Amino acid sequence: MSDRDDKLAEVTATTDVNRIEAPITWKAYFMVAFAAFGGIYFGYDSGYINGVKAMPYFINQQTGKPYPPPNPTDEETAAFALEAWRDSLITSILSAGTFFGAIIAGDIADFIGRRMTIIVGCTIFMVGVILQTASAGLGLLVAGRLIAGFGVGFVSAIIILYMSECSPRKIRGAVVAGYQFAITIGLLLAACVDYATQNRMDTGSYRIPIAIQMLWALLLGGGIAFLPDSPRYFVKRGKLDQAAKSLSRLRGQPISSDFVQNELAEIVANHEYELQVVPQGSYWSSWANCFKGSLRTPSSNLRRTILGTSMQMMQQWTGVNFIFYFGTTFFNQLGTINNPFLISLVTTLVNVCSTPISFWTIERFGRRPLLIWGALGMLICEFLVAIMGTVDGDNPATVRAMIAFICIYIFFFASTWGPGAWVVIGEIFPLPIRSRGVGLSTASNWLWNCIITVITPYLVNEDKAFLQAKVFFLWGALCTACFVYAYLLVPETKGLSLEQVDKMLEETTPRTSSRWVPHTTFAAELGMTEKGTLAPEIVQDVERKGSVV
Numbered sequence: 001m002s003d004r005d006d007k008l009a010e011v012t013a014t015t016d017v018n019r020i021e022a023p024i025t026w027k028a029y030f031m032v033a034f035a036a037f038g039g040i041y042f043g044y045d046s047g048y049i050n051g052v053k054a055m056p057y058f059i060n061q062q063t064g065k066p067y068p069p070p071n072p073t074d075e076e077t078a079a080f081a082l083e084a085w086r087d088s089l090i091t092s093i094l095s096a097g098t099f100f101g102a103i104i105a106g107d108i109a110d111f112i113g114r115r116m117t118i119i120v121g122c123t124i125f126m127v128g129v130i131l132q133t134a135s136a137g138l139g140l141l142v143a144g145r146l147i148a149g150f151g152v153g154f155v156s157a158i159i160i161l162y163m164s165e166c167s168p169r170k171i172r173g174a175v176v177a178g179y180q181f182a183i184t185i186g187l188l189l190a191a192c193v194d195y196a197t198q199n200r201m202d203t204g205s206y207r208i209p210i211a212i213q214m215l216w217a218l219l220l221g222g223g224i225a226f227l228p229d230s231p232r233y234f235v236k237r238g239k240l241d242q243a244a245k246s247l248s249r250l251r252g253q254p255i256s257s258d259f260v261q262n263e264l265a266e267i268v269a270n271h272e273y274e275l276q277v278v279p280q281g282s283y284w285s286s287w288a289n290c291f292k293g294s295l296r297t298p299s300s301n302l303r304r305t306i307l308g309t310s311m312q313m314m315q316q317w318t319g320v321n322f323i324f325y326f327g328t329t330f331f332n333q334l335g336t337i338n339n340p341f342l343i344s345l346v347t348t349l350v351n352v353c354s355t356p357i358s359f360w361t362i363e364r365f366g367r368r369p370l371l372i373w374g375a376l377g378m379l380i381c382e383f384l385v386a387i388m389g390t391v392d393g394d395n396p397a398t399v400r401a402m403i404a405f406i407c408i409y410i411f412f413f414a415s416t417w418g419p420g421a422w423v424v425i426g427e428i429f430p431l432p433i434r435s436r437g438v439g440l441s442t443a444s445n446w447l448w449n450c451i452i453t454v455i456t457p458y459l460v461n462e463d464k465a466f467l468q469a470k471v472f473f474l475w476g477a478l479c480t481a482c483f484v485y486a487y488l489l490v491p492e493t494k495g496l497s498l499e500q501v502d503k504m505l506e507e508t509t510p511r512t513s514s515r516w517v518p519h520t521t522f523a524a525e526l527g528m529t530e531k532g533t534l535a536p537e538i539v540q541d542v543e544r545k546g547s548v549v
Helices: 026-052 056-063 074-079 084-112 114-134 138-166 172-197 204-211 213-224 231-236 240-251 258-277 283-291 301-317 320-333 340-354 357-364 367-392 396-425 431-460 468-489 498-507 522-526 536-545
Strands: none
Touching (some): 026 084, 026 172, 026 204, 084 138, 084 431, 114 138, 114 213, 138 172, 138 431, 204 213, 231 240, 258 431, 258 522, 320 340, 320 468, 357 367, 367 468
């Protein structure tokens, strides 16, 4: 490789599908794994509100309702709660912000890079946290959660994009699953802090859980500033020299290494191929590219966009956030539980302990089997909880059995759909639309998160539908849809580079994808010189087109 006018003159390529990536080093592993830390701030922000909404001081401050007398009746306990509309607004407004933040983040990540977009998201988030901490009423709290939502939307979309583009293919699933594990850690930390402050009779009861979020944003934003940006981002912008430097740092190899050169050549050749399939155009046409192609073709951009957005919709349909957002309220409604905060803490702990299993299973068995069998396990547990609660919900022994099956249901989610959905959306999009595709998919997650948090209080609150355990019939039916969806539509991407995923989608269907093996490289297909380098016209074309965003 030589350097001329800050452009790469040549890039060594390979025809060997096993040499398109450098061996994994501990340095490379820890560099991409650090980005998973972003899940803590996502999880904590999602989880703390569950406990805060049930704190006596917070309820009194927001509604003006008098505190219940000592030894209150079930009716008095149920009446001392946020109204359905207030509960819905406080919970769902964050998701509204994250929806728009995730969509905007895709564009920003293509302009200023993945790393800088994450740092910007952390900054916006901290502004929202400051407003929430300062709040003493509904207005400022809602405004703060909306602004914080924008920041969470930036980070939740681009962290997945960053990790997927930087991780070695053999551990990509485990690294992205680490993001889901970090989310569960955040949920657990939120539950612990809520548990510690729940009985404070001052503003510290809710301000302490809110303010702690600042720490996670500072750690993530400050730490990621020292990591390299995605090499695939630099290729998309035509900055191949910077892409080579980034790959060198991420893989722990010198720039002149054949491994760095071969991987860069494959990324460049694949990007050139994708640009030939769907040519670049104006800003709006680049958005339209996300929806081009036939719905019947697994490799079309339209099919991939629908797969990504529907995957995140299905993850929300599993109903797990009902437990993490409204679990304290639900367990309180069962009437036979003395400390619903403690039960919520237990379910969160099950979530944390179950997720690391996916680090191994997602690379050993693949994405597709985990999603299929995970949905089956969840739907069985949910229907059992619904039936038991409907038939014998006043029996303490039955309630204990319900809680046990809820914990098993959380185990299935945490070890399958929790990490699996995030892994898949980071892998299925081609580079020209990847940032927008991941952004749209993440926005779908937050849109459905918002929809569910808006309607759930009306399903379970005493002054509304008051479904109690019957709500699990709904979650069970939706998980049945997840089972069918995973079997029919989800491809297997285990062990493939992001470029090989493109080729696999062209040559297989979801149900035959697990049997596909790489048989050529994009560099070999598009053209190599006799010296074994990528054809110079390909390098020049990618550099030239990269100057147009």
